[in-house]
Amino acid sequence: MLEQALHKHFGYSAFRTGQKEVIEQLLAGRDVIALLPTGMGKSLCYQLPAYLLDAPVLIVSPLLSLMQDQVDQLRQFGEKRVVALNSFLTVQQKRYALHYLHEYRFIFASPEMLMQPQVKERLQQMKLGLIVADEAHCISQWGFDFRPDYLRLGEIIPMQHKPPILALSATATKSVLHDIETYLHMRSPFYFLHSVNRPNIHLAKHFFQHKDDKINWILEHVQTTAGPGIIYTQSRSKAESISLALLERGIAAAAYHAGKEAEDRQFIQQQFLVGKLDWIVATNAFGMGVHKGNIRQVIHEFMPANIANYMQEIGRAGRDGQPAVASLLYAEGDEQFAQFIVTEDLPKALHIEQYLRNRDKPMRMLEDGSISETAFRVLHYWMQQESNEEVQQRLQQMEVNKYKAVHEMLQIIQSTTCMREQIVHYFGQQLTEKISNCCQNCGLVFEEILAAKQHEEATEQSLTWQARLRRILLAE
């Protein structure tokens, strides 16, 4: 009985939605794509099978920090046969880990590490019980133009004695599901798809004449409403300046972006998790693997580049099931920047010519700085897959697709019909129930949603003196 195994290894008495179905299929040897809302115990879907299979489980993870969290969690459960194969290991540790790889129960690794010849060869000789792609939407989101090793995961799957493959994610469109299936070489996978709709997240949007007005709105809004929350900004510098402005107003806020030291990032995330920080002002670097239940607000200072990103980012709110608000701020022309940022680092036609001229030693292209490291890696990958003409076409198509995705997001912003319905429809699903205070277009009274919370805060002593003064002076 699966329930008995669940109780024996993890001490739980019952499965959560989807877990049992997914595990049953995996144990029967079938590939599975599971879309489960975050925080609903996605990791158990591979952790339990690991104890019922007689071979190691390989988990492909997008972030080192995520890997570390999962390793720590398993160790807390008393599991010793667990390893994270990544650049944190010394040469000796890595050699040791590879030598005894078959003895581990859980092997975590990044796609880049898996593509190293020594690692790949070692895995190919080994029997694996299960291969897991955690946050599997990364295959589609990052594989084509950022981390091409994500498209090469199929190379580590043994042809003979192929283990079942599990793809886990919280949000994926039909086309993302298709990419996952293709690049993981899945054979008629079992789908467990939870609804992408999150009824407790209310969708607000606000329009502004000038970009600066958005900042003023944020400063005002954050001082008078309930946190904790995340503010997503378009650039690192803006994340810094807004968090500073909030700090000056007595709000416990911090900035988070990829320009910060790994140590600082970890510290800030930790402080937010334990409630010492109320607001995180971040670029899209923040979020994956952040398990905080009581996030009440997500504010977008800029326009997300596509609907999937928007859903992922607002989906970090209200995981405790309590009401939360996602506020999307828009000023005319914001789509220009969104378009620029997502296409700026794509390899261009001139890079293909340059690549062909340096065919014998393409790395030379990097020397004069005419191409970024990312763009070079992406170009190099595609040039090995396809002809010049095909690569050129592909890159153009990528650009077109990215513009199209920005436009789809813009339509949600500009339309006057239910935002939720449009979003759910975009993911190929249907909206089954109608909620009150659904979205800006259906009618939304902010105070009604977080009213109880705000009242509580108003009487709290922890209210900042600025906010108290503001209430008195402005009679709010």
Add this chain to the structure above:
DNA sequence: CGCCCCTCCTGTAGAGGAGGGGCGGTGCGCTACT
């Protein structure tokens, strides 16, 4: 591409506008250098 910031220009005072330059997201692994 659009923004922000800085410098320069004008024409003899102080400030406003033109024009140029810099900047702008996401992560892995690895290497060279301090």
